[in-house]
Amino acid sequence: MSLRRRRQLVPWLLIGPGLLWLAVFFAIPLANQLYVSLQTGDPETGYQFTWAFGTYTDAIADYQEQFLRSIGYAATATILCLVIGFPLAYYTAFKARPWMRNLILLLVILPFFVSSVLRTVSWQLILFDDGWIVARFRDLGLLGDDGRLLATRTAVIAGITYNFLPFMILPLYVSLERIDRRLVEAATDLYASRASAFRHVTLPLALPGIFAGSLLTFIPACGDFINAALLGTPRQSMIGNVIQSKFLFVQDYPTAAALSFILMTFILVGVALYARLLGTKTLTDSAV
Amino acid sequence: MTDPNFERRLEELLASDRVSRRRFLGRTAGAGLAVGGLGAFLAACGGVEGTADDANTATVATASHPKEAIAAWTFANWPLYMEKKLLTDFDKEFGGKVKYVEEINDNYEFFSKVRQQLQNGQPIGRDIVVLTDYMAQRWVKDGYAEPIDKKNVPNAANLVENLQTIAYDPERSYTLPYQSGAVGIGYNIKKTGRELTSIDDFFDPEFKGRVTLFSEPYDAASTVLIQQGKDPEKATIDELLEAIEVISQANDDGQFRRFTGNDYTTDLTKGNAWVCMAYSGDLVQLESDNPDLRFAYPEQGAVRFTDNMMMPAKVEHPYAAETMMNYLYEPQVAAKLAAYVNYISPVDGIKEILEQTDPEIASNELIFPSDEVAANLKNYPQLTPAEERQMREAMAQVTGA
Numbered sequence: 001m002s003l004r005r006r007r008q009l010v011p012w013l014l015i016g017p018g019l020l021w022l023a024v025f026f027a028i029p030l031a032n033q034l035y036v037s038l039q040t041g042d043p044e045t046g047y048q049f050t051w052a053f054g055t056y057t058d059a060i061a062d063y064q065e066q067f068l069r070s071i072g073y074a075a076t077a078t079i080l081c082l083v084i085g086f087p088l089a090y091y092t093a094f095k096a097r098p099w100m101r102n103l104i105l106l107l108v109i110l111p112f113f114v115s116s117v118l119r120t121v122s123w124q125l126i127l128f129d130d131g132w133i134v135a136r137f138r139d140l141g142l143l144g145d146d147g148r149l150l151a152t153r154t155a156v157i158a159g160i161t162y163n164f165l166p167f168m169i170l171p172l173y174v175s176l177e178r179i180d181r182r183l184v185e186a187a188t189d190l191y192a193s194r195a196s197a198f199r200h201v202t203l204p205l206a207l208p209g210i211f212a213g214s215l216l217t218f219i220p221a222c223g224d225f226i227n228a229a230l231l232g233t234p235r236q237s238m239i240g241n242v243i244q245s246k247f248l249f250v251q252d253y254p255t256a257a258a259l260s261f262i263l264m265t266f267i268l269v270g271v272a273l274y275a276r277l278l279g280t281k282t283l284t285d286s287a288v
Numbered sequence: 289m290t291d292p293n294f295e296r297r298l299e300e301l302l303a304s305d306r307v308s309r310r311r312f313l314g315r316t317a318g319a320g321l322a323v324g325g326l327g328a329f330l331a332a333c334g335g336v337e338g339t340a341d342d343a344n345t346a347t348v349a350t351a352s353h354p355k356e357a358i359a360a361w362t363f364a365n366w367p368l369y370m371e372k373k374l375l376t377d378f379d380k381e382f383g384g385k386v387k388y389v390e391e392i393n394d395n396y397e398f399f400s401k402v403r404q405q406l407q408n409g410q411p412i413g414r415d416i417v418v419l420t421d422y423m424a425q426r427w428v429k430d431g432y433a434e435p436i437d438k439k440n441v442p443n444a445a446n447l448v449e450n451l452q453t454i455a456y457d458p459e460r461s462y463t464l465p466y467q468s469g470a471v472g473i474g475y476n477i478k479k480t481g482r483e484l485t486s487i488d489d490f491f492d493p494e495f496k497g498r499v500t501l502f503s504e505p506y507d508a509a510s511t512v513l514i515q516q517g518k519d520p521e522k523a524t525i526d527e528l529l530e531a532i533e534v535i536s537q538a539n540d541d542g543q544f545r546r547f548t549g550n551d552y553t554t555d556l557t558k559g560n561a562w563v564c565m566a567y568s569g570d571l572v573q574l575e576s577d578n579p580d581l582r583f584a585y586p587e588q589g590a591v592r593f594t595d596n597m598m599m600p601a602k603v604e605h606p607y608a609a610e611t612m613m614n615y616l617y618e619p620q621v622a623a624k625l626a627a628y629v630n631y632i633s634p635v636d637g638i639k640e641i642l643e644q645t646d647p648e649i650a651s652n653e654l655i656f657p658s659d660e661v662a663a664n665l666k667n668y669p670q671l672t673p674a675e676e677r678q679m680r681e682a683m684a685q686v687t688g689a
Contacts (some may be wrong), residue, residue, distance in 0.1 A: 151545055151546055153561070233545060233546050234687045
């Protein structure tokens, strides 16, 4: 084989394993799922492929409440993550000494060493009705005497926020850390107040991190079912709970597959709109 | 490990930490969902090619499994559901080596795992499986179970009278009960301020928002049927749907805090819920931890669930499996098992043995219900798979998923 031919082969060898992986574990299951979602039948009499698009419209009609709830919870949690995560990422990137920075990053990553299910279960033990937290909330008048935290919307959103916070902090930190501090200095030299230097220099430069962080938080949060199952009630059930129940409990595979596709489509469209809104072009322009 | 009994000790540790089988399930259910979800999905993908299997409706059958040397064979059961020492004793006495796998976390999940092979008429590589009534029924009806050769299981005569016949297997040709339990009222008497005795207490407005029910309709809807004076075993799908409607209305009024699996125990022990639909075996443990917790068999009667030993169709080591069944039906052995798992044993004559060895267990009404209570235990409804899905779909609507 000539050197030229071999050179041409190199890119394929490099992307080959990745492509193969994607094909086997992503594309094929996805196609299969699409196929299942358009079938009708039941596990006993078998399934036939019938182009059953009705499953999709029925699924939207039956479960729009859970869809909207998932989106609402995921959006709220994403905003909370941003509000909580930004100051921490900012401090870590700009103010913390190196050892402190390493410590904070370690602490952010540490929860990943424990299964998220276990961590969420331990929230049950923190928030229980006769517990310390609930008692203090009652003392402060934040909860009525018979109020509770567990099995409420608050608990579910708090759980999601907690579980996905690291996915927000890490990209924020990376984008903030890359900012050249001299740009902020230059802004203040040119008589910008600290606030307007932050608004006109730091924040725009951090936008890629905000964008990445909110996607990494919002997308999995939309499909989450662990928090709603463990910290909520039927009134908090999310679309992930419906899909899970359709697969395992009701054994209605076509509807479960259709719901997954609807969720995926929604997220793709949402992400596209969001990217447009933030303007990826201005994102890159502002970094120059 | 230098300590050969390490595994056993670990289990004792777990047991003394009050993790009974069903509670263990509750704790791991979430993890199971995450992992099982994928498995079930893959199984579902495989299952879509499945076709109707003409149900082998003969429910009385005989088999002949000649005696042979026992070699390596497999026993699939639920986690924390076996006194492991009995297994080593069995190997010593009868030879061979039992491979004991705690792989059944959920009837449906397990069924998804082996369904393809069963439908194709292939052996599934397990010689005994332990399945709850509604799943056992399905296997018997669909011809996925191998009849038991009664000549190899003479101890089956020790089966308690009230389990000797069950609608889906009137002669116990395919199934032999492993353990039973009852669905009753678990409550915290300090919170309720009074003793509870009735299914009506789940619906008492006094406990509004402090009640949990099982999300499993076989348990929840059957209990409501008993409240209405009906026998769940004879209930029609319409009656079950009506019962679910009763639950739905109370749920709309905010009566129930949650619908749970085995994880109700957290809500009960932490005081989040005062009145829980509960499994008798769990409360044996919980009561000994916290004297305020109680279990009541409802006065109207209680649903009894039974987990059954059975051999899958095309079983490869039937003689070994039957020898094990026979062994577990020896009263001495059954007594050890009952003392370990705390559920209701289906084997006659073990109370007398435990009165000598473990009087506390022998006198526990949750493990040895009185004759009066025992006479009032009801079996699960008999449904076709389509009806079962209809029931589950209705219940899923109530539980919001």
